[in-house]
Amino acid sequence: MRSFISSYFFLFLYNICNGQQNFEVPKATVEVFTPKGLRVSIPDQDGIKLFAFHGKINEEMNGREGGTFSRDITKAKNGRWTFYDTQAKLNVGDILYYWTYVDYFDGERKLGYARDDEEFVVKELLPKPGASTTSTTSTTTTPRPTPETRFPDNECQNSVTTVGNKNQCKGNLIFSSDFSNLKQIRNKWNVQRKFATEPDYEFVIYEDNPQTLSVQNNHLIVSPILTESVYGFLDELDLGEKCTGLRGTSECYQRAIGWAIIPPVISAQLTTKGKFSFKYGRIEIKAKLPKGNWLYPELYLNSESEKYGPGYQSGQMRVAFLAGNDGANTKLKGGVILGQTYQARNYAMKTYEASEPWTNDFHNFTVLWKPESITLSVDNTVYGTIFPPEGGFSSWAARSRLSYSELWKKGTELAPFDTEMYLVVGVGAGGHNFEDGQLNSKPWINNQPKSQKDFYYARNSWFPTWGRNAQLEVDSINIWALD
Template sequence: MEKQGDHGRDDPEPNAPYYLPRTIDNPFLTPRNQSRPGTIRSSAAVSYNLSEGTRPLRQRKFKSARLIGSYDKPWTTKRDPRMLWDKFFFWGLATIGLGLGAYIIYTGWASVDNPPYCLIFEDDFSSGIDESNWNYEIQVGGYGSGSFDWTTNDEKNAYADENGLHIVPTVTSEVTSITQGQILNGYTLNLTAQGICTSTDTSACVVVSNSTTGTVINPVRSARLTTQGKHNITYGKVEVVAKLPRGDWLWPAIWMMPESSVYGAWPASGEIDIMESKGNDGLTYAGGRNLVGGTLHWAPDSVLDAYYRTSGVRYLKRGDYSDDFHTFGMEWGEDYIYTWVDSRLAQSMYIPFGKKYGDMYDRGFFSKMSINGSIPLDPWSVTGRFNTPFDEPFYLILNVAVGATNGYFQDGYRNKPWVDGSPTAAEQFLNAQSAWEPTWGEGDTRGMTIKSVKLFSRTTCSG
């Protein structure tokens, strides 16, 4: 048989180990629906010539294109001048970047005011809870936020040991003689009659459970300690070293209130929140215990509270604030208030005061608002100061609240078991005990632990 060449090569030997088809018809050269004689057309529209008795071709072996042996390398003898410019740009820009970084850090540090401070009060609780320094707030009224806790002076709710002060919430039916049935119906809790209520408001001192109205005895107990009448500052600094609690719907806070309501009832006389957080797990609850916030509350009337204009937060990138102790600080002068976590540069809130920003009435745009059809009066203009009402003595508060009906926990989010506007919100919370109690930590971890407290006055210490 006559040999048929393929690119100048002879046919392979019959015993060659691998073969390809000898002849491949191009399907695009064959009219559609027509086959050549002696061919078999595959599903891929490729035909193989079987009638001519030709052999398949052997696959061509791979041959590397890499250079072998010695060869010229001109780039080693004469450098490309662009390489020098590449190095110049790299090191030049790196130097400029480091310089700018150092400048930003320096100016940031230098911009933080560093006035003289005098330590006026310090407590590490090594001697227990000294009632010459601290007051217990004992009430059942929710303190205006609608929290569900009954604040006590019970050692189960507030105690000190070698680790510091512990403020720990407990379940009422588990630590008192009040049964679950009595919490729901037919029991009167009268703190005034017991002579221990710290409020003059009857609603904050007396509660009667009634299954018809849905009124319940406070289902949980906690504690709230203050330095009111004992230690306060007007301009100064606060540093509290604390570890936050773990547990759904817990609300730890380190904050300040005015010694006297000089400019009117809350929030006309102001409120300074140094730290507040939520005990919910931040991995499943956005804004849980991996976040802390700082806030100022102020307005001529409670319905106009302008806290949203003066607030800020600080996230923890790894873990959360219940894992270890952190320093929560606040610095306050006539020209600013700011809060921080662990470092004065790590600010969670910064609020400047001054002519540039206007007084607090103008800053809140209250002249464009109304209450019952009337523009609210300005309670702060009498001072002529831009920072009023934050120009009076404020005292410190430490507490762990449980729940609230003021919007701090968003309705409908992450299986919140109550609705803020419901008259039976506390009962709804109680009925969900099997869901929230297992999330509370054991022992101290369900509470806030305060290792130390320091109050500084913005002045030079005499003597």
């Protein structure tokens, strides 16, 4: 605020004293660093006494307002007047809107000059100043700092973030997936081959099928299809040795009996279970969510160890979730699931309603997972922060008469979200993620043996809504250690 008032004060004096501008504020150089950092500077010139920077990310300035970034720089260093914010987090594609101001002494008086309506599109992220870089003449790479690799200047400082139960360096990028091709994807991800069962009982078979899982234009594409389009009519299906579920259970083999039919939808799901898990961090997923009746994105974090028990006993974190139905796809949700009851599914979920469907375009979905809280945001706008109640989530679970509340008491107040978790990416259809009575057109009732069959028999009402936009498109996933 001081910078904002100061800038306007001197600009006001200028407007009174001088009607003819005889100095032009130099064009600023903007640099954006990975994993964090924003530097804006102008060259030093004789007569410059102060440089001020005011800016916003992905939001135009309302005239000469203070902005998200607002600072006076009173001294030039190394030949430049420099604004530097080490914590600013920008991504490729973001737009920085800004204006700059200079106090200039012309030999007789000090006057104020502004450069308005500037913008900068982030096209690349630069190595952070002082970070080790790889020589272009060498075939070896400089290892990323880790707790086991100390540097003379103590560049690596331990974060509360862990990967494989080992502390990471503050601010480090600990996971990145850009989905350039399926071969690279399979190195980091497990492609599921199983029937969906508890806890959501979605009406889906997850398979490794080019019709449901592909890469296009460096995007991961998950496209749900009808089972009958692949197998025709089925009365049983055995996924055999390729099954990634628990052998000898309904995750690997199912038979149609009476009202119980083979799941009517084939989709795809990927996880990092056994390959990458972490505790605490900043998760960012750039994706376009699926549109279509009774579809939903699976952008989850699940417990690696299931320390507190199977399924939702060990919790689930949802980075972004919504129903693909028209009228419902304007309501983005994120947060944590504490159990299968209605209260446990909704107590710690946050909603952000927009005027347009969230399925229309790509968005940046972010979760900031700290030891004391979980914060949800989309496109740099925070829409909810979850704090455990007094006594932790275990106290809420006890009041809700959940049988596993005593287990959570053995952890922190954030338990069960105090253990390492792995990533899940996919598309689900139907099942218990849609509460009875939630939408008037819902053609099935949860917990009934014929629910899957009722859903299938209503396909003429919902399948026509599954156009090209029914697919989940993921551009990138990045995770950083906490500072």
